Amino acid sequence: MKAFCVSCGSSLFGGDWPEGDEVSIRMGAFDDDPGIRPQYHTFVNDRAAWDEITDNLPQYPFALTKSARPFPGHVEREARD
DSSP: OOEEOTTTOOEEEOSSOOOSSOOOOOGGGOSSOOSOOOOOBOOGGGSOTTOOOOSOSOBOSSOOOTTOOOOTTSOOOOOOO
């Protein structure tokens, strides 16, 4: 399922329709500060060579699942499926 802004056509989110406690929304869809902050990084194995992560948030090599473990040296948080 994909959803687009009716005014400008920007992609709002993609993938499965959100039916759980979490929704993945593209941050470029917001005009103002949404008041939330990143909690972790996922798919860090697939980031561009020039993409340097400079914070101390947990980093996961792939998707965040219940069995996922962050890279060594990062605090583990409870994963949600």
